[in-house]
Amino acid sequence: MEGEPHKAHRPAHSGAKAEKKKVKGKGKEKQTGFNEKAFAPKSGRRAEKQGRRNVEREQTRLHVPLVNRTPDDQPPPVIVVIVGPPGVGKSTLIKSLVRRYTKQTLSEIKGPVTVVSGKKRRLTFVECNNDLNSMIDIGKVADLVLLMIDGSFGFEMEQFEFLNILQAHGFPKVIGVLTHLDLIRKQATLKNTKKMLKKRFWTEIYQGAKLFYLSGVLNGRYPDREIQNLSRFISVMKFRPLVFRNSHPYVLVDRLEDLTPREDVRASDGKCDRKMTVYGYLRGTNLRDRMKVHIPGVGDFSVATVSVLKDPCPLPDVESEKRRKLSEKKKLLVHAPMSDVGGVTYDKDAVYINVPGNFTRDNPDVTQGEGEKMVIDLQDAHETLDTAVARSQIRLLGSSSKILAIGTDSAGEDMSVDDLSGDESESEVSDESSFTEEDMTDAESDVYGGDEEFEEGCSGSKTTGDRGRTAVRNRQRSMRGLLTASKPAAEIDFADSDSELGLDEAGDGERGKFNHFSRSRNEDPNHGLGDVENSDETPLDVESDVPGWKVDLQVRAAEIFNRHATRKNRIDWMKMIYSSDRLPEYIASGSSVKTDEMEGKDPDEEFFRLKPAATVEEDKDWDMSKEVYTDNVLTKWENEELLDPLRSLFITGQQASGDVDEAGSPYEGDGGEFEDLEEDGGEGFHDSDAPGTRPEDPEEAHRAALSAKKEALKRKFDEQYDDPETQKLDFYDERKDEMARQSELNRAELEGIDAESRILIEGCRPGSYVRIELDSIPCEMVEHFDPTYPIIVGGLLPAEERFGYVQVRIKRHRWFAKTLKTNDPLILSIGWRRFQTVPIYSLDDHSIRMRMLKYTPEHMHCYATFYGPVALPNTGFCAFNSLSGDAAGFRVSATGVVLDIDRSTKIVKKLKLTGVPIKVFKNTVFIKDMFNSALEVAKFEGADIKTVSGIRGQIKKALAKPEGAFRATFEDKILMSDIVFLRAWYAVQPRKLYNPVTSLLLSDKGKWTGMRLTGQVRREEGIRTPIDRNSTYKPIEREGRRFNPLKIPKKLQAALPYASKPKLMKAQHRQTYMQKRAVVLEPEEKRAIALLQQARVLRKDQIARRREKKEGKRTEQRKKAAKEEEEREAKDKEKRKQYMRVAGMKRQREGEREEGRTSKRSK
Amino acid sequence: MTTSGSLLKFSGHLHFRHRIVLSILSGKPVRIDRIRSEDKDPGLRDFEASLLRLLEKVTNGTVIEISYTGTSVLVKPGVVVGGSITHDCPLSRSVGYFLEPLIMIAPFAKKPLNLTLRGITTDDRDLSVDLIRTVTLPHIQLFGIDEGLELRIKKRGAPPLGGGEVQFLCSIVKQVKTLDFVEPGKIKRIRGISHAVRVSPQFSNRMIEAARSVLNRFIPDIYLYSDVYKGEESGKSPGYALSLLAESTTGALHCSEAVSKPGVPPEDIARQATYALLEEIKRGGCVDRSHQILVLLMMVLGSEDIGRCRMGEPSPRTIQFLRDAREFFGVSFKIAKAESTNPDSTDLIFSCLGIGYVNANRTLA
Missing domain, CATH: 2.40.30.10 (Translation factors)
Structure with a gap:
């Protein structure tokens, strides 16, 4: 019903109605649009108020600007977590959403599913089960939570718990999803339920939080229209960076492999520590070298290697869109290695490949899935790896005739494991399975002899057995160590210079020639000359090498070469510092000199190495921060001529700032032709694609200078005449600008450099798909791996x-x-x-x-x-x-x-020491029973003590006689019966218990038990609590205190002034005058008294009767209330019964659904 | 628990200070072996032991184990506490030796540091207290550590007997700012302090005179202060020194210093200092050569943004520091030529992505 669009309204264009409207419209025409009069303030005061309010409202919108560490160009997928109690429809929702994005129906969801949702956004859907551990872990990484609520049941405890967990770890965005609304039959109830749940949801999240209603399930999915709406909301959602995630790198693991050698596992009966790789998108901040990681539920580990892999679910770019065929539209990308997507299912220790129907090799019209492709590729390999390696040949130089032989190291083990673990999409492209790639490059290096091929082949051969591309640097070093162990020293130098070449060549225009030079220089192993000699000598080498027709270019070549050599410093500094073992002194002293003179620090070599000369040691002995200048460094400044060039470094120097702006070189004026040439060379070197972009024309230069001057003048004018207040930004904009500037700088600084050194400098960037290798993982993690429990x-x-x-x-x-x-x-x-x-x-x-x-x-x-x-x-x-x-x-x-x-705590608890006096003098008291020894007393000398009655005193000194007794003084005389106490503070240390919750290591992951309470242990073991006899309560017996009467001596009493005299009178013994007399009443007096008496009796009786009456009424009322209470109780009971009935029905339904699911599966 | 895995090992007595500092800041335990094991006087020197003792005072929970021979040290760093501390420095090194590592640590303490150091205030091995006050402190101010940062020179003490006293005050920060300092600018002013203790005040004036004779040709804005301490404040030994600093239009500082030597006239001392300053200026960069490590460390600790700084060629200590920083924090620097078009310039631009070091010792509420 919802799917059908309503018929659109069609206004009449002719006829009476249209005429009528036209007439009406004419009058109204003025009224349309914004009526500014309606909203104009009535008075100036009100206008001011309104303005102020608007500004205030504006301010409430602003948040403290936070830097987002996630790159904008390739952000990692947004983690969308679907949370809810079992049976609420989580899997159905994921399936519906995945289908919405990929047009594929997944039969079973396990682990994260990553899809592309738009040009700039990918989504990772994760289902969170009802285990509290999973909820905690997933709450820490979720960007968006779809909180699923059973509409027919309402909120459950786990959902509130989950919301509280979210709140504690930075609140991600939450969208509520109400399901099972079709189970509510009555429309009014439905409306009420929706309203009630929305209200509750809003109090939990915030007023106006988004809540979606999903009606019933169609074909095992939610209605397409509703899912589409939901997906639209997801796609426009903005995320504010959360502080914790913005300062930590993290990976939601979507795939993991056990790389432990099978033999080790077999030998240890599966109990050995495992070597494992985990895969996933890096989020948060950059993951750097040597970082430690924590896997919640498992423990702390140091990362063995990290490598960036090809994105398995890349964002669409121009290239991919071009390549995309119409038929592929149906099959959009989905990355879910733990589920059965792409024909490959990864189980704990095996890979299953789904092959639809029958299968023949080389069938062109059946598109091959990645799994099939991989298997076919594996079948195509006719020989084992080491034979392939043995067969491969590498020539170092294009012109060299000899072939470099490679020691066939046992790199096979790794490879075989790799093959076992089986990579899907990277099988040909990435370095993951270096098998095919190496074969290829090896073959190529046979065929061609060019420099590039040589380079590739060389690097390929070096990284044999390497799995990650990113960690080449480290590996290279280790490989080199391996080589040095087996090869003579000359070849070490050789290899070293090769890698250098590889670095040099990035973006080099006139590569061939110069490389030739540098190579010829580097190949000489005995080349231990200084700066000057070196640069002098190389051109000579050139001369002998090059044919005669190039001789006239010698000067130029030498010039360019020198520049090249100095420019090479750029790479050399990083290389020398980070990837060579040379002593810092050598690097610093001979920085521009040599690249050979290798100062190997291998253990072997160190054995034979001479101790460095004593001169070096001596002044380095002191770890000084002040520079020590040798005399000739300083005395050279006595030469007046040297002082002059230094003037340019001062503001008073001749060089105006304009000159430096122009070319950055102070020698602009002399030798125009030469300068041009140099400029050209420099430009060409810098950017070989666009040579000679500098305008040569002097007129043009003049014009440019003029315009620059004008610009400067204008700026100056603006500065002077513009109001500085209006230019000033407020705090918010200032911060935003600052952040934008910094992020632009971050981007620009790392832009031009190659991937390898980029990873060295900044680590892996968030958004990249990484493979993290971890060592010594407990075997239980692998053995009890369950994809429904998220791994982070x-x-x-x-x-x-x-x-x-x-x-x-x-x-x-x-x-x-x-x-x-x-x-x-x-x-x-x-x-x-x-x-x-x-x-x-x-x-x-x-x-x-x-x-x-x-x-x-x-x-x-x-x-x-x-x-x-x-x-x-x-x-x-x-x-x-x-x-x-x-x-x-x-x-x-x-x-x-x-x-x-x-590292220490300062928590104290109160400790009262009590003692009793043994002897009381005037103010001095001897006290016992507070301490056990004189030593203890000595420790507390001078401490404040107090009696119960509040007389204050001080501990003086220990007494000799009763051990632990001491002398104390008080401000007043105390009683023998007083208790004296000392209030002390006793430091308490927390117990050093740290017990990580290793829930992921259990086979039954919800059953983790930590340390139990004593009472809990006793209860479970059936042990009775031991009773200390001294701790039991006994009735306290306090004997009454008897005070002696105060006696004042007669003499003193007499001497006292009247005010101070005791005024206690004795009771009178004799009868008073009145007591002695009898009183006889007169008759009328008697009568009057009798009358009063009677009236009083009557009154009493009246009150008593009234009270009785009231009491009767009250009992009546009470009876009535009890009756009402009873009725209400019955009603309540009925209500509860009704509720439980509904709940029971729901549970039953659930059970049935479970059953249905299992039965479906079994089918 | 996890500490054993992250233990870092080094050997040799060189670069002792910055390794300990890195260890304290990163929290990674460090073991330094073979400390002068080949020497005829093996093991830690008294000033190194004293530094360790000072660091133990500044921190809470630091475990320092020194082997029987003193040739190996194990430091398990604790929490930097700060507070008010007094320390007597041995006479083998000046207080500069102790101040330098503490300046690196102090901003990340729990409480503001109020440190009183007694000993030699100026010698020819370490930065004198004048330079620390006028050059080192402005260098950390670049990173947003400015309020409450002060070094008071209460007494001066020349070697060999010392007797000086300085008070170092430093506030704490949550996080240091990123540095972007690539414009060296031009030298706009030169300042200097020439001090003399227990000698004729005329010495100080003679040094000023000599320094001016060289520097006056470059710039008129030169103020060299004569700072003569008398009586109780002048320490126990006679001595004098000249420290110079040049400031550029963008705030880059270069400094030099020369300390009295027996038998050398003050004019020569002044010329030494002056020439050293010129040498330092010529080396270029935005940061003084002796402060490279400080600046690089703060860049490493900065927020997770690219920090850039232009410097002259790194000194050997800097190079070793860069390697060690990588061991401790996993940070590598990008080092590129500052002016790729100018072949004469040896300036380099050091840039790195800070680790976003947050002062975990800081107390909330």
Whole structure:
């Protein structure tokens, strides 16, 4: 019904109606559009108010500008997480969405599914199961959450828990999706339900959060129209960078392979630590060399290698759009290695390839899937790898006749594993399976002899057995070490210069010639000459090498060569510092000199190496920061001529700024022709595509100079006459500009350099598809791998690898039923990690001390301190008492934020030491029973003590006699019966428990149990709680205190002034005058009294009767209320019954659906 | 737990300071072996041991294990705490030796650092306190660490007996800013401090005179202050020195210094300092050669953006620092010629992507 479009309205163009409208329209014509009068302010005051309000509203829209570290050109796919209780329709929604984007129906969804959703956006759909661990992990990486709610049932506890987890780790965008609305029959109920759920959803997210309603399922999918609407919302969604994710690299693993040699696995009975690779899009920030990662649910690992692979699900670009055929439109890209997409299913330890129908090789009209292709390719290999390698030949130079022999190292093992693991799309293109590529390059190097081929072949042969392209640098070094072990030293030099050539040649215009030069220079292994000799000698070499007709070019060639040599520094500095082992002193001193004179630091060579000369050692001995100048460096400045060229470096120097702007060279004036040539050469070298772009024409130059001058003048004028206030940007715009400028700089700085050094400098960029190799992974992770549990690889900052005491501000969740107790284990989710630890709660006591709390306060924040891995201050976290699914009630027990990190804690608890006096003098008292020895007393000398009654005193000195007794003085005389106490503070250290939640290592991933409470253990083991006899409560017996009467000596009493005299009178013994007399009443007095008496009796009786009456009424009322209560109770009961009936029906339906699913599967 | 895996090993006594600093900042434990193992006096020197002791005072939870022979050190860094600390430096090195690493660490402490160091304030091996005050501190100010940054010279102390005292104050930061400093500019002013303790104040004036005779030809804006300390503030030994600094239009600083030697007239000392300054200016770049490490370290620690700085050729210490920074932080620099069209220029542009180091020691609330 929804699918049918309504008939559009067609206004009449002729007839009475049209006429009528025309007349009406004419009058109205003025009214159409914006009526500015209607919104004009009535008064100036109001106008001002309105303006102010508008500005305020504008400000509320603004947020603190945050830098987004994700590149704009190739962003990683947006992670869309579908969360909800089982049976709510998550898989159906993913299937519908995937079908919407790819026109393919996936039969079973496992793990992340990546699709292209637009020109600039890819989406990764992940289904999150109902396990709390999965929800925590996925909440940390989700960009967009589709929270699925069963409309016929309402919200469930897990959804609230999930929302709280999201809140603690930075709130991603959330869209609610209501399903099963077709189960509500009555229209009114449906409307009410929608309204109610929307209200609840809005209070959880924010007012006006988007909530989608999906009606029933058609063909196992939601209606196309509704899915399309949803997908539109997803595609226009904007994401604000979240602080934590903007400072950590992370990968949502969409594929993993076990690379452990099969033999090792077999030998250890599958229990050995595994070598594993994980694949996925890098998100967040750049993943650098030597970074540590944490896999939630598994542990911390250091990354063995990272390599960037070809994007398996690339964004469409101009090229791909051109190549796309019409028939391919049907088959859009989808990347879901854990599901059965693309004909290849990756299981734990095997690869299954789906082949539709019957299959013949070389069938042209059946398009081959990647899996089939791979198998065919594998079949095509007729020989093993080492024979292929052995057969391959490499010639070093185009002209060389000898073939370079390669030691056939045992690189086969890696290869075979690679073949086993089987790559899909990269099989021919990328270096992943270097098998075919190497074959090819080897073959090519046979056929051609050109420089480029030589280069390729060389690098190919070097990286034999390498799997990743990005880590070539490291490998090269290790390979070189391998080579040095087996080859003579001359060849080391050789190999070194080769790689140098490879670097030099990037973007080199006149490559052949110069390379020839540098090569001839480099090949000489004994070339240990200084700067001057070197540059002198090489042209000579050139002369002897080149034919005669080039001799007249010698000067020019030498010039260019020299420039080339100096320019080469650009590459050399990085290379020499980062990829050579040369001592820094040599690099610094002979920077422009040599590239040969290799200072090998291999262990072998070090053995024979002479100790460096003592002169070098001596002045280096001191680790000095001040430069030591030798005398001749300084004395040369005594030469006056040398001082003059330096003038240009001062503002008073002759060279005006204009000159430097022009060409950057101060020698502009002399020798125009020569200059031109140099300029040309430089230009050509710099950018071989566009030679000679510099305008030669002097007139033109003049014109340009003039215009520049004009521009400068104009700028100056503007500066002077424009109002500086209007030019000034506000804070927001300023920050935005700054950020834009910086990101532009970031982009520009890394643009021109080759991929290899780029990775060296910035690591892998977010958005690239990476392969991360990890060593020593527990075997359980591989063995109990389940694709429905998300695996995340999160990068750790240097600070986060450490352990320490973390202080957090914590608040018990108001929905959590119990209070939290100090020293009870708590499961925390901070940063990437999930772990159990033992916190101590505390509160700041008047900013003097941190005082331990036994329990968390009821409705207040408090501090908690625990031992564990460090997280940066300001990181949010949430805490749980139990992660298991069968825990009753709300499981998020607390939330909070990290405040401080330290290596020690300052939490104290109060400790009262009590003692009793043994002897009381005036102010001096001897006290016992507080300490056990004189030493203890000595420690507390001078400490403040107090009696219960509040008399203050001080500990003086230990007494000799009863051990531990001491002398103390008080401000007043105390009683023998007083208890004296000393208030001390006792430092409490949190227990050092760090128990990572290794849920991914379990076969049953929801059943992780951490450390249990003593009570829990006792209950489960059936042990009774031991009772300490001294701790039992006994009735307290306090004997009444008897005070002696105060006696004042008669003499003193007499001397006292009246005011101070005791005024206690004795009771009178004798009868008073009145008591002695009898009173006889007069008759009328008697009567009057009797009358009053009677009236009082009557009144009493009246009140009593009234009270009785009221009481009767009240009982009546009570009876009535009880009756009403009973009725209401019955009604409630009925209601509850009704509700449970519905719930039961739902559960039954669910069960049936489950059954249906399994039965379908079995079919 | 994970500390054993990330232990970094180095050998030799060279570059001791920056390795320890990198270890403390990165939190990675470091083991330095073979410290002067071939020497006739093997093991750590007194100033190195004293530096370790000072760092132990500045940090909380640092574990330093020195082997029996003193030839190997294991440092498991703790948390940089800061606060008010007093330290007596040995007379073998000046306080500059101790101040340099602390300047690198202090901004990342828990509390603002208030450090009092006693010892020699000026010698010919390390940066004198004058240079640290006038050149080193402006260099960290480039990175947004400016308020509360101060070095007070309370007493001067010349070698051999010292007796000087300086107070170093440094506030804490959350994160250092990125540096983009590629315009060296032109020298616009020259400043200098010539000090003399326990000698005739005339010495200081003679040095100023001599320095001016060379520098006056370049620029008129030269102020050389004569700073004579007397009595209690002048330390225990006689001595004098001239420190010069040149500032460019863009704020680039170059500095030099020369310290009195027995038997050398003050004029020669002044000329030495002057020529060294000219040499330094000629080397170019935006950063003084002796401060390359400081600037590069701060660039490494900067936010996750490209930081650029133009410098002269790196000194050997800088080169080793670049390698070590890669070991500790995994950061490599892009090093390119600053002026590709000018063959004479040896200036290089160092650029790197900062690691976005956040001061984890900082306390909230």
